[in-house]
Amino acid sequence: FVFTSMISPTLKYWTFTQCPFLSSITAPGGRRMSRRVGLSANSSQFTLEGETFRILGGSVHYFRVPRAYWRDRLMKMKACGINTLTTYVPWSLHQPERGVFHFQTELDLEAYINLAAEVGLWVILRPGPYICSELDLGGLPSWLLRDESMRLRTTHPGFAEAVNTFFDKLIPKVVPLQFKKGGPIIAVQLENEYGSFAMDNTYMPFIKEALQSRGINELLLTSDNHEGLKEGGVTGGTPNSPMMVMECWTGWFDAWGDLHHVLAQEDMVSAVREILRRGMSINLYMFHGGTNFGFMSGALTNPIYKFYCNLSLEDCEKLPDMPALRWKETYEPAIMYQHLSLWDALTFAEEPFKSPTPVNMENLPVNSGNGQSYGYTLYETIITSGGSLKSGDNVRDRALVFVDRHYIGIFKHQNLELAVPDGKKRTLSLLVENCGRVHYGKALDKQRKGLVGDILLNNSPLRDFTIYSLDMKTSFIDSLNQAPWMSLPHVPSFPGFFLGRMFTYGYPSDTFVKLPGWGKGVVFINGLNLGRHWYIGPQQTLYLPGPFLNSGVNQVGLTTST
Secondary structure, three states: OOOOOOEEEEEEEEEOOOOOOOOOOOOOOOEOOOOOOOOOOOOOOOOOOOOOOOOOOEEOOOOHHHHHHHHHHHHHHOOOOOOOOEEEOOHHHHOOOOOOOOOHHHHHHHHHHHHHHOOEEEEEEEEEOOOHHHHHHHOOOHHHHHHHOOOOOOOHHHHHHHHHHHHHHHHHHHHHEEEEHHHHHHHHOOOHHHHHOOOOOOOOHHHHHHHHHHHHOEEEEEEEEEOOOHOOOOOOEEOOOOEEEEEOOOOOOOOOOOOOOOHHHHHHHHHHHHHHHOEEEEEEEEOOOEOOOOOEEEEOEOOEEOOOOOOOOOOOOOOOOOOOOOOOOOOOEEEEEEEEEHHHHHHHOOOOOEEEOOHHHHHHOOOOOOOOOOOEEEEEEEEEOEEEEEEEOEEEEEEEEEEEOOEEEEEEEOOEEEEEOOOOOEEEEEEHHHOOOOOOOOHHHHHHOOOOOOOOOOOEEEEOOOEEEEEHHHHHHHHHHHHOOOOOOOOOOOEEHEEEEEEEEOOOEEEEOOOOOOEEEEEEEOOOEEEEOOOOOOOOEEOOOOHHHOOEEEEEEEEEOO
């Protein structure tokens, strides 16, 4: 179908592909349905099991919300008149390494979908494999980039094989949760916004077949802006389908060093009212943005996923009561009392790797041959003179530079030059930070991190590196408990680690971590990676959920690079 009017910068549209019929059972709210036809898009309005149905959707991503709060967020959706939950499925989190799959605790997708049904919500599943969602590499696992010839989001053999392996694990988990099998899933999205990428006209049919051959038989759909529809659809679509705004953006993400984005509530209400007035279905993206814990956010993005919806679709039906609000608590400041330099922490990292030339992060021989996904990589080599040190475009993304572990300057992701003091045999160290991979666009294949090429000293490439992988995993952070921590000096050295404590009493409440006077680094609470902090903002606090805290003593850890 064609739809070319109103607030188009913030809209994406769906095309639909019909699937065959199947069997019968009950709806989330308990009403009996035959469960033979499912969601259909054969006329100007959707029908669900033959009855007119308007999708009032909202996005809440299970991987951005503590599991203890899933029910709270979904009940708030229901109380606002939402009838359908939409969620992406992040491949990178579910399969962090080849052959390693995580579908437990915070990543228990089956439990999340079943909870949606229990609350009374239908589900539209968006399993990718690429999802964008402002995640690192758009939700694709970084180990794909170990293949130098990799062409992401195509039928390149290495990518297609990896997709099939992931779908072999994922799809059997959600097939029983489809509408026609008694579950809440009424539709499944193929990929995401492929029209803006469109490198391979055989790719979308491949994804469609990958889903259907594994048992997906609900309504299939694609999602693109109006320009992307020309390139990102599949054959067998339904041009006379109902109109739906797939992503009515309730806000926008923030980037480091940029202004904070705020969408006026009255503008949001006006846009939604107009969409509903026209008889369209809608999905609020996001209903609740949640948090990019750890290193999951894409390039330049802040930890808080700043999409919020303060909107109730109360004209649609009688709404249930709103769940009780959760208290936020102000606790006494954490006391930072111990310090550990990066150099003293290296003995607790994985065994360093020696290479005649620089090796990018993804191709390091660590993590069972899957490379390094996130964090920092330290490259050290011996130099015998001073002079001009040039990075070209080979630092991804920032590098602190040291001579004999004394800081001399910084390289950023651009062509820069530093002066190395004269001297004889010394150690040159480059601590390279991965600030996140691009999550959208045609540069996905170029997102390798670390040193991706030569560093020149007086126009000669440096050689013979010792390389440390510092991915800041929980196992590494926990191992530092055995390190030779020192009392906090008056002038601590950087980069380094800081350890402290905060105290809570009774049942811990949500709170926020603020770091006045600190530079750039990562915050850990009880060994959990809360996320990056950086004084340039705009974000000045990190959300700390109550379930991450202990009653009593809590360990607070900071890594600081500047």
